Amino acid sequence: MAEAVFFYLFTGAMLAAAWSVVFNRQPLYSVLSLLVVMFCLAALFVMLQAYFVAALQVLLYAGAVLVLFLFVIMLLNLAPEALARMRVFTWQGGGALLGLWLAFLLARIFAASAQDEGALSAASAPRGSVEAVGQLLFEKYLIPFELTSFIILAAIIGAVTLGKREVPAKR
């Protein structure tokens, strides 16, 4: 019972926040609404007992990605008239099509899982824990994991070298 209450609470909040992401005229408010969406999503993961995924959701999306979004929006510093010119509904046709496609895919997944009872729960049950993720990351996917760190290293060094202001060389 309590579970159902919390589920509807978080889902309701998430939908309301998502609505505000799309229809808010101020990009800054949109991003802040997106933050609420991410937190509610993390709460849903907690209810599914995927605590690790929930923590990652907060750390990565709420913590890192959205801060980046905020930075970009503040950097662009759009003037009110530029914001007024941006029409939210320009993309509604494409958005509606994508939404229909998503609904179609979800319907197919649910239809398939209805035939094969328990396929969804079996596929998702034990994988969300820290232990399971750690096992995969440091045993089966050890090499890809370490290589990724080198890609990130290259990207960091690149960002620093390209972004740095060049001091005139002393000769």
Place this chain on the structure above:
Amino acid sequence: MPWGLLAPELGLCLWILVMLLADLAPATRKPQLSWLALGGIGFTAVLLAWQQPLWARGESFQSMLAVTHFSGLYKCFFTATAAVVVIMTRQFQRHLPAHLGAFYMLLFTALLGTFVLASMRDLLMLFLGLELLTFSLYIMAAYLKAEAKSIEAGMKYLILGSVSSGFLVYGIALLYGFAGGTSFTQVQNAFTYALTVPATAYAGMVLVLAGLGFKIAASPFNLWVPDVYEGAPTPVVALLSVGSKMAGAMALLQLLTGIFAPIAAFWMPLLAALSVATLLYGNLGALAQTNIKRLLGYSSIGHAGYLLMGLSTGSVAGAEAVTYYLLAYLFSTLAVFLVVIAASDAVGGDALEDYRGLSQRSGFLAAVMFLGLLSLAGVPPLAGFVGKLLVLLATVESGRLWLVAVGAVNVAIALYYYLLIVKRMYLDAPRQTQPIAVPAATRVTLYVLVLGILVVGIWQAPFLRWISAIR
């Protein structure tokens, strides 16, 4: 765990950190970074040689990476390319901003990416290896921060490269959905034993091919080539032209003769068609160029066409021909680019007109350029001729004679625009006659490359034996 299998990769990882730290040394006690980088490449070569007895066993590491003759051979190619790029950077240094440690570090991360691609046994490694290689190249292409053209080159390469990576990942995801795993054995088994291969699996294959087509600059994924080649620093262009193309062709070779072999009937005509489009786009586009870097960019598209032609045969002979072609291409292209770097300051730019009368200012540079261009055009007895001959022979065997005809016509077109450069160098009068000084390191490297062009062209037997040990 058999860590010896990973020795060259671990050596590279170590040297990435060494280059990074060396850059932090105080200016008075700073080591000569180019020699340090060459030392790292030598170190990697020693580790490769030490590992050589393991190649024949073909062991794999956690089913992610495998050490085979094929991977060993290509790792040697990549190491040689990186060594020449270091010499090029040394010659080009004056134009680059002060902190070169990061530049050499990115060269090593790119090399690590190619090593991963050479050994890959999993679609994940394909993605990570390519990303490691191209991330490094995005940054290196934009390294001349003060020049708008270099920034433009980096930006265009980054945007189009990201899109192509997106294609690749989507393709990998579709293949994962089809096979239930990303390891090559799983995917290949799925293709072999599937009663009917679903359309999504074909789509996945086409998307993966598109992602790799970007890397080798195959039509229609080659729109970035001319601008990036013109704007990026010339050593980076050489790395793009040889390293990146070789990595893409090698990855295609592994995938097409490996996991996609069961559906060869589907991709063979596809690659043949792409080959024709690429050949014509590259060689006809090159005719109108007035900048030598742009011209070499278009001609490198043309070479991608021959590589695709060899790949489209799907036979062992085709695979060997592609490898030989890449070996010849490596020596010839690097020689030409090194001459471009050595001459560009003295002749005052990269326009074709600047090369007027080069032979009177430096007979040596003009002669090396002459040999390199003729080898690229495929004139006997140089290396490029043997590569083209093997590719065309393999295509004749596969029965696509119309494709051979297109290839032969393109040899003539390419010869025309290569000879136009030669005419400028030898017959036209120079604007000034002051001789061009060539530093010792550059001169020695040029001798080695010319020797390579001649030996690979004339004395093919040992190289053919070496390459046929792949399988």
